[in-house]
Amino acid sequence: MPDDAEITQHDGPRLPKRLLRVGATISVLAALTALGARAWVRHRSPSAERYAYEPSPAGELPQLWSLPGFSTVDHRGAELSRESLRGRPFIASFIFTQCTNVCPAMTSRLVQIQRRLAGQDLRFVSFSVDPAHDSSQVLAEYARSWNAEETRWSLVATDEQRLPELLAAFRVTAEPTADPDNPIVHSSVFFLVDAEGQVRGVYASEDRLAIDRLVEDAARLVGDELGGAAEPPAATIASLGCAGCHDHSRIAPPLLDLQGAQRTLADGSRTTIDDAYLRRALLEPGREIVEGYFPLMPSYRETLTDAELDALVQELGERSRGAAVAEPQPKIELVTDPVCHMRVRSDPSAPHISHEGHEVFFCSEMCKEQFLAAPERFPLEAQ
Ligand code: HEC
Numbered sequence: 001m002p003d004d005a006e007i008t009q010h011d012g013p014r015l016p017k018r019l020l021r022v023g024a025t026i027s028v029l030a031a032l033t034a035l036g037a038r039a040w041v042r043h044r045s046p047s048a049e050r051y052a053y054e055p056s057p058a059g060e061l062p063q064l065w066s067l068p069g070f071s072t073v074d075h076r077g078a079e080l081s082r083e084s085l086r087g088r089p090f091i092a093s094f095i096f097t098q099c100t101n102v103c104p105a106m107t108s109r110l111v112q113i114q115r116r117l118a119g120q121d122l123r124f125v126s127f128s129v130d131p132a133h134d135s136s137q138v139l140a141e142y143a144r145s146w147n148a149e150e151t152r153w154s155l156v157a158t159d160e161q162r163l164p165e166l167l168a169a170f171r172v173t174a175e176p177t178a179d180p181d182n183p184i185v186h187s188s189v190f191f192l193v194d195a196e197g198q199v200r201g202v203y204a205s206e207d208r209l210a211i212d213r214l215v216e217d218a219a220r221l222v223g224d225e226l227g228g229a230a231e232p233p234a235a236t237i238a239s240l241g242c243a244g245c246h247d248h249s250r251i252a253p254p255l256l257d258l259q260g261a262q263r264t265l266a267d268g269s270r271t272t273i274d275d276a277y278l279r280r281a282l283l284e285p286g287r288e289i290v291e292g293y294f295p296l297m298p299s300y301r302e303t304l305t306d307a308e309l310d311a312l313v314q315e316l317g318e319r320s321r322g323a324a325v326a327e328p329q330p331k332i333e334l335v336t337d338p339v340c341h342m343r344v345r346s347d348p349s350a351p352h353i354s355h356e357g358h359e360v361f362f363c364s365e366m367c368k369e370q371f372l373a374a375p376e377r378f379p380l381e382a383q
Contacts (some may be wrong), residue, residue, distance in 0.1 A: 074154035090123040096130035119230025129174035235308035249347030338378040339367035
């Protein structure tokens with residue numbers, strides 16, 4: 001492959017190749033743009049056009065390129081290098097923990113992939129593209145909120161020197177932007193790497209069929225048939241990583257007090273939440289979008305059995321009843337973060353503090369820390 005060769009996806013959808021010369025990032029952009037996230041288009045990564053999708057000879061995983069050597073440490077403090085990964089295939093991705101759109105969508109799919117590949121002898125490696133913020137501790141917290149039980153998953157803090165090397169090794173880019181909602185634009189693909197450090201596939205994380213192929217290809221690389229592996233853990237709100245999005249009111253509505261609640265949807269219609277609505281939310285999340293949110297919720301159709309779905313709908317319902325009885329939910333409104341002036345929800349699960357008799361809400365822990373360091377610099381009248 002020439003040096004600046006395009007990343008080629010081996011088994012793309014059967015559409016004319018010309019139509020498929022579209023970046024994985026761009027598809028996410030298109031989905032978000034349709035709902036008004038114009039900032040994404042302004043800051044879209046120029047690397048996106050580099051992805052091309054080409055069908056491969058049936059049954060063969062191509063040898064795309066060999067990863068150069070790299071050496072890092074994961075969120076548990078364990079060495080993670082090309083050498084330490086040798087002998088086991090792995091699925092790699094690039095994320096950052098403060099990202100509120102592409103990364104939660106990607107990570108939620110990674111958690112589903114981990115579940116579908118339960119018990120298989122492979123690893124998952126997520127590299128942070130945000131060295132300034134994502135320390136090993138921050139990444140450990142992130143891993144806990146998404147999939148606390150997953151011992152095969154390593155999250156890697158990077159630094160100003162290692163990050164460009166890792167990006168180059170995977171032939172992708174990550175670029176800072178001036179947009180506080182999307183401070184870093186980076187690639188949204190998954191890479192499948194074999195036990196010898198050869199990249200064997202690149203998969204668009206938002207493409208359901210590509211994810212199905214990734215699961216099959218990964219199982220093939222470890223030499224196991226799907227279904228023969230271990231049982232995944234019980235499907236609960238905790239084990240499925242729902243909190244990764246739903247515990248952050250900027251990303252998704254809190255999963256509390258749902259049953260019987262009224263919802264206004266993005267198309268202006270109103271509906272009352274019942275079991276059927278909850279089931280649709282899990283299977284066809286694009287069909288009804290809660291007003292004020294982006295359509296980031298992944299479908300759990302491929303991940304959950306009917307019995308698991310029933311149990312999850314019941315858990316959602318009980319949570320709401322329990323929460324409704326336990327304590328009335330505070331009124332949630334839009335307020336201004338005094339540090340970055342972003343509009344945020346006054347949701348108790350968002351970063352907030354009590355300061356001189358006021359509840360003060362922030363977009364992130366970073367803004368909260370800045371405020372705590374020098375509250376006099378940030379007048380509160382705007383809240
Ligand atoms: C990648 C982020 C993400 C993940 C992971 C996620 N969701 Fe969501 N979910 C959303 C967003 C954003 C919305 C609101 C937009 C919409 O309606 O699609 C939503 C909406 C919902 C709703 C409708 C809520 C309402 O207030 O009307 C339910 C129910 C729900 N999700 C349940 C779940 C469950 C259960 C899980 C885990 C199995 C989960 N979600 C995982 C992002 C996510």
